[in-house]
Amino acid sequence: MSGLIPVLVLAVFVLVAVSFVVIFRQNHRTQVGREQAELTxxxxxxxxxxxxxxxxxxxVLSTSGTDAHSTDLVGQASARLTAATTHLGDATSPAQARTARDIALEGLHLMRDARRAMGQPDGAPIPAPEERA
Known part of the structure:
Protein backbone atom coordinates (compact mmCIF):
# COMPACT_ATOMS: atom_id res chain seq x y z
CA MET A 1 0.00 0.00 0.00
CA SER A 2 2.88 2.38 0.75
CA GLY A 3 4.07 2.09 -2.88
CA LEU A 4 0.61 3.05 -4.13
CA ILE A 5 0.58 6.52 -2.50
CA PRO A 6 3.42 7.99 -4.61
CA VAL A 7 1.76 6.63 -7.76
CA LEU A 8 -1.56 8.25 -6.78
CA VAL A 9 0.17 11.55 -5.99
CA LEU A 10 1.94 11.42 -9.34
CA ALA A 11 -1.31 10.56 -11.12
CA VAL A 12 -3.11 13.51 -9.47
CA PHE A 13 -0.21 15.82 -10.34
CA VAL A 14 -0.31 14.68 -13.99
CA LEU A 15 -4.09 15.15 -14.16
CA VAL A 16 -3.82 18.66 -12.71
CA ALA A 17 -0.99 19.55 -15.09
CA VAL A 18 -2.90 18.22 -18.12
CA SER A 19 -6.00 20.15 -17.01
CA PHE A 20 -4.00 23.38 -16.81
CA VAL A 21 -2.54 22.80 -20.28
CA VAL A 22 -5.98 22.11 -21.77
CA ILE A 23 -7.52 25.17 -20.12
CA PHE A 24 -4.60 27.37 -21.21
CA ARG A 25 -4.87 26.19 -24.83
CA GLN A 26 -8.63 26.75 -24.87
CA ASN A 27 -8.26 30.27 -23.46
CA HIS A 28 -5.51 31.01 -25.97
CA ARG A 29 -7.70 29.85 -28.88
CA THR A 30 -10.59 31.95 -27.60
CA GLN A 31 -8.36 35.02 -27.30
CA VAL A 32 -6.93 34.51 -30.79
CA GLY A 33 -10.47 34.15 -32.14
CA ARG A 34 -11.55 37.39 -30.47
CA GLU A 35 -8.52 39.24 -31.80
CA GLN A 36 -9.14 37.91 -35.31
CA ALA A 37 -12.80 38.94 -35.12
CA GLU A 38 -11.79 42.46 -34.01
CA LEU A 39 -9.32 42.72 -36.89
CA THR A 40 -12.04 41.65 -39.31
CA VAL A 60 -14.61 67.10 -55.03
CA LEU A 61 -12.16 66.65 -57.90
CA SER A 62 -14.84 66.74 -60.59
CA THR A 63 -16.87 69.69 -59.29
CA SER A 64 -16.09 73.35 -59.06
CA GLY A 65 -18.45 75.98 -57.78
CA THR A 66 -20.17 78.42 -60.07
CA ASP A 67 -20.64 81.15 -57.44
CA ALA A 68 -19.20 82.12 -54.06
CA HIS A 69 -21.64 79.95 -52.07
CA SER A 70 -21.16 76.76 -54.08
CA THR A 71 -17.39 77.33 -54.23
CA ASP A 72 -17.34 77.65 -50.43
CA LEU A 73 -19.33 74.42 -50.05
CA VAL A 74 -16.93 72.54 -52.35
CA GLY A 75 -14.03 73.93 -50.31
CA GLN A 76 -15.61 72.72 -47.08
CA ALA A 77 -16.18 69.30 -48.64
CA SER A 78 -12.53 69.23 -49.71
CA ALA A 79 -11.50 69.93 -46.12
CA ARG A 80 -13.70 67.01 -44.98
CA LEU A 81 -11.99 64.82 -47.58
CA THR A 82 -8.60 65.66 -46.10
CA ALA A 83 -9.82 65.11 -42.53
CA ALA A 84 -11.51 61.79 -43.37
CA THR A 85 -8.41 60.51 -45.16
CA THR A 86 -6.24 61.47 -42.19
CA HIS A 87 -8.60 59.86 -39.68
CA LEU A 88 -8.77 56.67 -41.71
CA GLY A 89 -4.99 56.51 -41.92
CA ASP A 90 -4.82 56.63 -38.13
CA ALA A 91 -7.78 54.29 -37.51
CA THR A 92 -7.00 51.16 -35.50
CA SER A 93 -10.53 50.29 -34.40
CA PRO A 94 -13.96 50.05 -36.00
CA ALA A 95 -15.13 53.16 -34.12
CA GLN A 96 -12.24 55.22 -35.47
CA ALA A 97 -12.94 54.01 -39.01
CA ARG A 98 -16.62 54.92 -38.58
CA THR A 99 -15.54 58.42 -37.55
CA ALA A 100 -13.62 58.73 -40.83
CA ARG A 101 -16.69 57.46 -42.69
CA ASP A 102 -18.92 60.00 -40.96
CA ILE A 103 -16.57 62.84 -41.85
CA ALA A 104 -16.68 61.71 -45.50
CA LEU A 105 -20.49 61.59 -45.35
CA GLU A 106 -20.53 65.16 -44.04
CA GLY A 107 -18.43 66.13 -47.06
CA LEU A 108 -20.83 64.34 -49.40
CA HIS A 109 -23.74 66.24 -47.87
CA LEU A 110 -21.83 69.48 -48.48
CA MET A 111 -21.28 68.43 -52.09
CA ARG A 112 -25.00 67.73 -52.46
CA ASP A 113 -25.72 71.21 -51.11
CA ALA A 114 -23.19 72.67 -53.57
CA ARG A 115 -24.89 70.88 -56.49
CA ARG A 116 -28.26 72.17 -55.32
CA ALA A 117 -26.85 75.72 -55.14
CA MET A 118 -25.68 75.34 -58.74
CA GLY A 119 -29.06 74.00 -59.86
CA GLN A 120 -27.78 70.46 -60.48
CA PRO A 121 -29.44 67.18 -59.45
CA ASP A 122 -28.75 65.89 -55.92
CA GLY A 123 -26.96 62.75 -57.09
CA ALA A 124 -26.99 59.30 -55.48
CA PRO A 125 -28.47 58.93 -51.99
CA ILE A 126 -26.19 59.57 -49.03
CA PRO A 127 -26.80 58.04 -45.59
CA ALA A 128 -26.80 60.30 -42.57
CA PRO A 129 -23.70 60.18 -40.35
CA GLU A 130 -24.18 58.06 -37.22
CA GLU A 131 -25.47 59.77 -34.10
CA ARG A 132 -22.97 59.96 -31.25
CA ALA A 133 -24.00 59.84 -27.62
Missing part, protein backbone atom coordinates in the same frame (compact mmCIF):
# COMPACT_ATOMS: atom_id res chain seq x y z
CA UNK A 41 -14.46 44.24 -37.91
CA UNK A 42 -11.78 46.92 -38.20
CA UNK A 43 -10.95 45.92 -41.77
CA UNK A 44 -14.64 45.95 -42.70
CA UNK A 45 -15.18 49.38 -41.15
CA UNK A 46 -12.05 50.71 -42.88
CA UNK A 47 -13.28 49.38 -46.24
CA UNK A 48 -16.67 51.03 -45.71
CA UNK A 49 -15.00 54.33 -44.85
CA UNK A 50 -12.65 54.05 -47.84
CA UNK A 51 -15.67 53.61 -50.15
CA UNK A 52 -17.27 56.88 -48.98
CA UNK A 53 -13.94 58.73 -48.96
CA UNK A 54 -13.26 57.64 -52.53
CA UNK A 55 -16.71 58.80 -53.60
CA UNK A 56 -16.17 62.16 -51.91
CA UNK A 57 -12.76 62.51 -53.56
CA UNK A 58 -14.27 61.86 -56.98
CA UNK A 59 -16.98 64.45 -56.40
Missing amino acids: RTDDARAEARRWIDRLGTE
Whole structure:
Protein backbone atom coordinates (compact mmCIF):
# COMPACT_ATOMS: atom_id res chain seq x y z
CA MET A 1 0.00 0.00 0.00
CA SER A 2 2.88 2.38 0.75
CA GLY A 3 4.07 2.09 -2.88
CA LEU A 4 0.61 3.05 -4.13
CA ILE A 5 0.58 6.52 -2.50
CA PRO A 6 3.42 7.99 -4.61
CA VAL A 7 1.76 6.63 -7.76
CA LEU A 8 -1.56 8.25 -6.78
CA VAL A 9 0.17 11.55 -5.99
CA LEU A 10 1.94 11.42 -9.34
CA ALA A 11 -1.31 10.56 -11.12
CA VAL A 12 -3.11 13.51 -9.47
CA PHE A 13 -0.21 15.82 -10.34
CA VAL A 14 -0.31 14.68 -13.99
CA LEU A 15 -4.09 15.15 -14.16
CA VAL A 16 -3.82 18.66 -12.71
CA ALA A 17 -0.99 19.55 -15.09
CA VAL A 18 -2.90 18.22 -18.12
CA SER A 19 -6.00 20.15 -17.01
CA PHE A 20 -4.00 23.38 -16.81
CA VAL A 21 -2.54 22.80 -20.28
CA VAL A 22 -5.98 22.11 -21.77
CA ILE A 23 -7.52 25.17 -20.12
CA PHE A 24 -4.60 27.37 -21.21
CA ARG A 25 -4.87 26.19 -24.83
CA GLN A 26 -8.63 26.75 -24.87
CA ASN A 27 -8.26 30.27 -23.46
CA HIS A 28 -5.51 31.01 -25.97
CA ARG A 29 -7.70 29.85 -28.88
CA THR A 30 -10.59 31.95 -27.60
CA GLN A 31 -8.36 35.02 -27.30
CA VAL A 32 -6.93 34.51 -30.79
CA GLY A 33 -10.47 34.15 -32.14
CA ARG A 34 -11.55 37.39 -30.47
CA GLU A 35 -8.52 39.24 -31.80
CA GLN A 36 -9.14 37.91 -35.31
CA ALA A 37 -12.80 38.94 -35.12
CA GLU A 38 -11.79 42.46 -34.01
CA LEU A 39 -9.32 42.72 -36.89
CA THR A 40 -12.04 41.65 -39.31
CA ARG A 41 -14.46 44.24 -37.91
CA THR A 42 -11.78 46.92 -38.20
CA ASP A 43 -10.95 45.92 -41.77
CA ASP A 44 -14.64 45.95 -42.70
CA ALA A 45 -15.18 49.38 -41.15
CA ARG A 46 -12.05 50.71 -42.88
CA ALA A 47 -13.28 49.38 -46.24
CA GLU A 48 -16.67 51.03 -45.71
CA ALA A 49 -15.00 54.33 -44.85
CA ARG A 50 -12.65 54.05 -47.84
CA ARG A 51 -15.67 53.61 -50.15
CA TRP A 52 -17.27 56.88 -48.98
CA ILE A 53 -13.94 58.73 -48.96
CA ASP A 54 -13.26 57.64 -52.53
CA ARG A 55 -16.71 58.80 -53.60
CA LEU A 56 -16.17 62.16 -51.91
CA GLY A 57 -12.76 62.51 -53.56
CA THR A 58 -14.27 61.86 -56.98
CA GLU A 59 -16.98 64.45 -56.40
CA VAL A 60 -14.61 67.10 -55.03
CA LEU A 61 -12.16 66.65 -57.90
CA SER A 62 -14.84 66.74 -60.59
CA THR A 63 -16.87 69.69 -59.29
CA SER A 64 -16.09 73.35 -59.06
CA GLY A 65 -18.45 75.98 -57.78
CA THR A 66 -20.17 78.42 -60.07
CA ASP A 67 -20.64 81.15 -57.44
CA ALA A 68 -19.20 82.12 -54.06
CA HIS A 69 -21.64 79.95 -52.07
CA SER A 70 -21.16 76.76 -54.08
CA THR A 71 -17.39 77.33 -54.23
CA ASP A 72 -17.34 77.65 -50.43
CA LEU A 73 -19.33 74.42 -50.05
CA VAL A 74 -16.93 72.54 -52.35
CA GLY A 75 -14.03 73.93 -50.31
CA GLN A 76 -15.61 72.72 -47.08
CA ALA A 77 -16.18 69.30 -48.64
CA SER A 78 -12.53 69.23 -49.71
CA ALA A 79 -11.50 69.93 -46.12
CA ARG A 80 -13.70 67.01 -44.98
CA LEU A 81 -11.99 64.82 -47.58
CA THR A 82 -8.60 65.66 -46.10
CA ALA A 83 -9.82 65.11 -42.53
CA ALA A 84 -11.51 61.79 -43.37
CA THR A 85 -8.41 60.51 -45.16
CA THR A 86 -6.24 61.47 -42.19
CA HIS A 87 -8.60 59.86 -39.68
CA LEU A 88 -8.77 56.67 -41.71
CA GLY A 89 -4.99 56.51 -41.92
CA ASP A 90 -4.82 56.63 -38.13
CA ALA A 91 -7.78 54.29 -37.51
CA THR A 92 -7.00 51.16 -35.50
CA SER A 93 -10.53 50.29 -34.40
CA PRO A 94 -13.96 50.05 -36.00
CA ALA A 95 -15.13 53.16 -34.12
CA GLN A 96 -12.24 55.22 -35.47
CA ALA A 97 -12.94 54.01 -39.01
CA ARG A 98 -16.62 54.92 -38.58
CA THR A 99 -15.54 58.42 -37.55
CA ALA A 100 -13.62 58.73 -40.83
CA ARG A 101 -16.69 57.46 -42.69
CA ASP A 102 -18.92 60.00 -40.96
CA ILE A 103 -16.57 62.84 -41.85
CA ALA A 104 -16.68 61.71 -45.50
CA LEU A 105 -20.49 61.59 -45.35
CA GLU A 106 -20.53 65.16 -44.04
CA GLY A 107 -18.43 66.13 -47.06
CA LEU A 108 -20.83 64.34 -49.40
CA HIS A 109 -23.74 66.24 -47.87
CA LEU A 110 -21.83 69.48 -48.48
CA MET A 111 -21.28 68.43 -52.09
CA ARG A 112 -25.00 67.73 -52.46
CA ASP A 113 -25.72 71.21 -51.11
CA ALA A 114 -23.19 72.67 -53.57
CA ARG A 115 -24.89 70.88 -56.49
CA ARG A 116 -28.26 72.17 -55.32
CA ALA A 117 -26.85 75.72 -55.14
CA MET A 118 -25.68 75.34 -58.74
CA GLY A 119 -29.06 74.00 -59.86
CA GLN A 120 -27.78 70.46 -60.48
CA PRO A 121 -29.44 67.18 -59.45
CA ASP A 122 -28.75 65.89 -55.92
CA GLY A 123 -26.96 62.75 -57.09
CA ALA A 124 -26.99 59.30 -55.48
CA PRO A 125 -28.47 58.93 -51.99
CA ILE A 126 -26.19 59.57 -49.03
CA PRO A 127 -26.80 58.04 -45.59
CA ALA A 128 -26.80 60.30 -42.57
CA PRO A 129 -23.70 60.18 -40.35
CA GLU A 130 -24.18 58.06 -37.22
CA GLU A 131 -25.47 59.77 -34.10
CA ARG A 132 -22.97 59.96 -31.25
CA ALA A 133 -24.00 59.84 -27.62
